[in-house]
Amino acid sequence: MSAPDGKKRKRVQHLGTVVGTSTVSDHLVRVTLAVESEAFEPKESITDSYVKLLFADPGLQLVPPFDVDAIREVHGPAGVPVTRTYTIRAARPRTEGGWELDLDFVTHGDTGLAGPWAAGAQVGDVIAFHGPGGAYAPRPGAWHLLGGDEAALPAIAAALESMGPDEVGVAVLDVAGPGDRIDISAPAGVELRWLERGGEWTPESTTLASGVAAVEIPAGADAQVFVHGERESMKDLRRLLTEKHGLDRKQMSLSAYWAYGRAEDEFQAEKRTPIGKIFPEDA
Numbered sequence: 098m099s100a101p102d103g104k105k106r107k108r109v110q111h112l113g114t115v116v117g118t119s120t121v122s123d124h125l126v127r128v129t130l131a132v133e134s135e136a137f138e139p140k141e142s143i144t145d146s147y148v149k150l151l152f153a154d155p156g157l158q159l160v161p162p163f164d165v166d167a168i169r170e171v172h173g174p175a176g177v178p179v180t181r182t183y184t185i186r187a188a189r190p191r192t193e194g195g196w197e198l199d200l201d202f203v204t205h206g207d208t209g210l211a212g213p214w215a216a217g218a219q220v221g222d223v224i225a226f227h228g229p230g231g232a233y234a235p236r237p238g239a240w241h242l243l244g245g246d247e248a249a250l251p252a253i254a255a256a257l258e259s260m261g262p263d264e265v266g267v268a269v270l271d272v273a274g275p276g277d278r279i280d281i282s283a284p285a286g287v288e289l290r291w292l293e294r295g296g297e298w299t300p301e302s303t304t305l306a307s308g309v310a311a312v313e314i315p316a317g318a319d320a321q322v323f324v325h326g327e328r329e330s331m332k333d334l335r336r337l338l339t340e341k342h343g344l345d346r347k348q349m350s351l352s353a354y355w356a357y358g359r360a361e362d363e364f365q366a367e368k369r370t371p372i373g374k375i376f377p378e379d380a
Contacts, residue, residue, distance in 0.1 A: 241266030
């Protein structure tokens with residue numbers, strides 16, 4: 098984005114201070130951040146609202162907020178902090194001003210960047226982030242189809258808990274095992290279908306696509322879809338939802354949160370290439 102003078106506008110960085118952590122499930126850790134920035138305003142009506150956390154190379158001993166241009170000049174492109182995107186599970190105003198945010202992280206031991214950070218986060222730690230972004234919210238009166246793996250579980254839970262008591266539909270939740278089920282306050286008319294893989298996600302173990310395929314959308318229903326997860330799985334589901342159910346793209350929030358066999362930075366870079374597009378017309 099450019100400013101009126103033609104110069105590239107710098108994205109606003111906010112600072113979050115860790116005020117608490119908790120274990121949500123076998124593979125989900127919650128980190129609660131206090132955000133005092135007056136420029137930060139959560140998208141309270143958007144249930145897939147997200148922030149982009151900034152992680153710097155610990156060897157460079159950089160302190161947030163980061164002057165990205167200066168870091169690039171001194172340390173080169175490799176020194177620039179990398180981003181990781183996380184759904185805001187909940188946002189609450191703080192009595193002393195600002196906001197308190199709950200972010201849920203999928204953890205796999207020492208694998209990855211954000212997961213280990215969340216697992217080891219201590220009260221007082223500070224992290225910089227951009228945001229918020231996001232666009233989806235359940236439409237009152239629609240027939241709701243939601244689905245995803247652990248990475249999408251925070252956004253799905255937030256969507257279900259925002260719904261009114263008369264909403265109807267099905268949520269298909271693909272998790273590793275019984276210890277990954279979480280308590281969700283869903284409307285009585287929305288059925289929760291938990292699918293347990295029995296271990297780590299692989300193309301062979303996931304049953305999300307078959308679980309969604311088993312859902313019968315009522316004839317003539319005004320369907321609204323929110324299905325997010327692994328990239329190739331999302332491509333399979335795009336074909337299923339458009340060909341079997343005849344849904345229009347405008348009815349669907351369908352997106353990849355990650356890609357099997359790809360590091361996060363590689364996955365993000367591929368979003369700009371044909372392989373990274375869920376809808377081929379975007380390529």
